[in-house]
Amino acid sequence: MSDPSGRVGRYVRMVAQPGQGAALADTLLRVADGLRDAPGCELYVINASPDEDDTVWVTEVWADEEASDRALSGELGEVGIGDVLELLAGPPELVDLTPLGGAGLPR
Numbered sequence: 001m002s003d004p005s006g007r008v009g010r011y012v013r014m015v016a017q018p019g020q021g022a023a024l025a026d027t028l029l030r031v032a033d034g035l036r037d038a039p040g041c042e043l044y045v046i047n048a049s050p051d052e053d054d055t056v057w058v059t060e061v062w063a064d065e066e067a068s069d070r071a072l073s074g075e076l077g078e079v080g081i082g083d084v085l086e087l088l089a090g091p092p093e094l095v096d097l098t099p100l101g102g103a104g105l106p107r
Helices: 020-034 065-073 081-085
Strands: 006-017 041-048 056-062 094-096
Touching: 006 065, 020 041, 020 081, 056 065, 056 094
Parallel strands: none
Antiparallel strands: 006 056, 006 094, 041 056
16 A cells, blocks of 8 residues: 555664663664754654663654655764664664554644
């Protein structure tokens, strides 16, 4: 099912190096702050996993794929994606989604 608006959604699971879960979450929260005014960023929420101390989930919604690529490929203020990658135990796991709507999403 596709979204005629072109919106892109994503869940991203990131596992930090042992004992670095809090540092990863803090770094991702700074990334999220840098995305507050990014064109096309509709949602970028950092979530802690309640039963895995070193696992952080990111929930993303973008106006389109181009907005996602543009924002996440550049440095985001003082904290960029490179700072996140240094803390990871392995590559992020991505689940691509098609947002259909709901509370909190603009129509």
